Amino acid sequence: xxxxxxxxxxxxxxxxxxxxxxxxxxxxxxxEDGVYAxxxxxxxxxxxxxxxxxxxxxxxxxxxxxxxxxxxxxxxIKLVDYAGFVxxxxxxxxxxxxx
Amino acid sequence: MSEEMMxxxxxxxxxxxxxxxxxxxxxxxxxxxxxVLIGAAFEQDVCMVFLDxxxxxxxxxxxxxxxxxxxxxxxxxxxxxYDVERLYVSKEAMEERxxxxxxLVVDVEVMDASQIADLMEEQDVxxxx
Numbered sequence: 001x002x003x004x005x006x007x008x009x010x011x012x013x014x015x016x017x018x019x020x021x022x023x024x025x026x027x028x029x030x031x032e033d034g035v036y037a038x039x040x041x042x043x044x045x046x047x048x049x050x051x052x053x054x055x056x057x058x059x060x061x062x063x064x065x066x067x068x069x070x071x072x073x074x075x076x077i078k079l080v081d082y083a084g085f086v087x088x089x090x091x092x093x094x095x096x097x098x099x
Numbered sequence: 100m101s102e103e104m105m106x107x108x109x110x111x112x113x114x115x116x117x118x119x120x121x122x123x124x125x126x127x128x129x130x131x132x133x134x135v136l137i138g139a140a141f142e143q144d145v146c147m148v149f150l151d152x153x154x155x156x157x158x159x160x161x162x163x164x165x166x167x168x169x170x171x172x173x174x175x176x177x178x179x180x181y182d183v184e185r186l187y188v189s190k191e192a193m194e195e196r197x198x199x200x201x202x203l204v205v206d207v208e209v210m211d212a213s214q215i216a217d218l219m220e221e222q223d224v225x226x227x228x
Contacts, residue, residue: 006124007124008121008124008152010151010152010195010196011120011121011151011152032123032124033121033123033124033152036121036152036155036196039196039197040197041196041197041198042195042196042197043195043196045197061165062165062166063166065161065162065163065164065165065166066123066161066162066163066165066166066168066170067121067122067123067155067158067161068155068158068159068160068161068162068172069158070160070162071160072197081165
């Protein structure tokens with residue numbers, strides 16, 4: 001299953017709730033303000049790194065660039081463009097869009 | 100209300116704009132910036148505080164071309180020309196986001212929560228975005 005998270009982890013608990021409900025092997029795609037969770041050195045970096053042990057974590061590059069965060073991304077997070085987003089949707093049977 | 104100076108027949112008040120939202124996901128940051136510039140045009144004593152995700156408003160290197168939105172980030176560098184020179188950022192907000200002042204587009208003064216609380220007590224008007 002593909003999970004998308006579009007809220008800043010500092011402002012909402014969306015990321016944490018998503019991770020609690022995402023099964024091993026699923027894919028988490030961080031978009032919009034959700035991409036702040038993909039950056040290194042934050043209060044949530046360890047949360048993301050732990051999730052990466054059992055899940056695939058991706059982030060939307062255009063949203064990272066728009067926020068000036070593209071050079072701070074945690075190593076191992078897969079960066080995707082809009083076409084890559086479409087591919088992920090196509091590859092997964094279900095999409096859970098956490099709001 | 101603290102001291103109000105009479106200048107050219109008008110009252111100058113101390114205004115503080117508190118910014119707590121990330122720049123792009125909502126309209127708050129842009130609206131705040133517009134109100135700040137209006138206040139400055141009326142020659143009020145204006146300062147800005149960046150707390151929580153508000154700190155992301157003044158991060159360097161924003162490039163909104165691929166999301167087809169206007170990048171208003173350079174406007175923060177123009178604040179100085181409007182005599183908005185006092186920009187304060189939260190030490191705690193920077194630390195929990197792994198940011199330093201080198202990551203920011205403007206010169207700021209870093210303050211902890213108790214210092215910012217003292218500053219808030221000195222204001223005539225506080226507007227929160």
